[in-house]
Amino acid sequence: MKSIVLLRHGESLWNKENRFTGWTDVDLTEKGIQEALKAGNVLKEKGYVFDKAYTSYLKRAVKTLNCVLDRMDQDWIPVEKSWRLNEKHYGMLQGLNKSETAEKYGDEQVLIWRRSYDIAPLPLPEDDPRNPRFDIRYKDVPDKELPRTESLKDTVDRIIPYWKEVIFPSLKTSNQLLVVAHGNSLRGIIKYLKNISNEKIVHLNLPTAIPYVFEFNDDLKLMNDYFLGDPEEIKKLMEAVANQGKKK
Numbered sequence: 001m002k003s004i005v006l007l008r009h010g011e012s013l014w015n016k017e018n019r020f021t022g023w024t025d026v027d028l029t030e031k032g033i034q035e036a037l038k039a040g041n042v043l044k045e046k047g048y049v050f051d052k053a054y055t056s057y058l059k060r061a062v063k064t065l066n067c068v069l070d071r072m073d074q075d076w077i078p079v080e081k082s083w084r085l086n087e088k089h090y091g092m093l094q095g096l097n098k099s100e101t102a103e104k105y106g107d108e109q110v111l112i113w114r115r116s117y118d119i120a121p122l123p124l125p126e127d128d129p130r131n132p133r134f135d136i137r138y139k140d141v142p143d144k145e146l147p148r149t150e151s152l153k154d155t156v157d158r159i160i161p162y163w164k165e166v167i168f169p170s171l172k173t174s175n176q177l178l179v180v181a182h183g184n185s186l187r188g189i190i191k192y193l194k195n196i197s198n199e200k201i202v203h204l205n206l207p208t209a210i211p212y213v214f215e216f217n218d219d220l221k222l223m224n225d226y227f228l229g230d231p232e233e234i235k236k237l238m239e240a241v242a243n244q245g246k247k248k
């Protein structure tokens, strides 16, 4: 069986402060580093040997990947970074506290901004210094492809071509691949892989740094998917993520 392991980064500073993050390049907390190292230990214990890893241009994902590979003593494997694996762009919500935003606009509106398929938060103004066009790391990305906000659909539209053209085809010549990315960019990939409806995807909340394994047969047909960890604990972690967008 071939497998692709999806992993959300460990806790970031803005996860801890409960702020909308999106494309803001915040670092891991100490807890986030420990979570990433733990994921590395779990993958090592299970005997994973990755042929290649993929991650985003954002340091919380890059550093999580580095911690995982360090723990596995697989620091040497090829790694490809792509802006296409970045988190959903959260537009004008970036930096705001999620429960304060729920106090102001209501839980339901925040759920729409966080989890609906095709509704995006208000975009950053064109001249906002946070517009990705002013960030050197995106200098090779055509301006029209750089978001100032995104719905999950927009995220899927930029991520799935990369999945189909780069990540998935490399499974033909590999056995195990690792993708370290973000809560919503991974939700987009999972929606595509499992053909989850626009309505059902609202309820998927990914915990930080819990490996999610997708197994494929030799014809690259998806056979099985499961988290590595205690199901009860994972359920609680998922509920905690869902609750981040509610009033206190």
Ligand SMILES: O=C(O)[C@@H](CO)OP(=O)(O)O
Residues within 6 Å of the ligand: 015, 019, 020, 021, 022, 023, 087, 090, 098, 114, 182, 183, 184, 241, 245
């Ligand atoms: O703020 C964000 O960028 C994301 C992921 O951390 O959060 P949410 O779970 O609200 O989509």
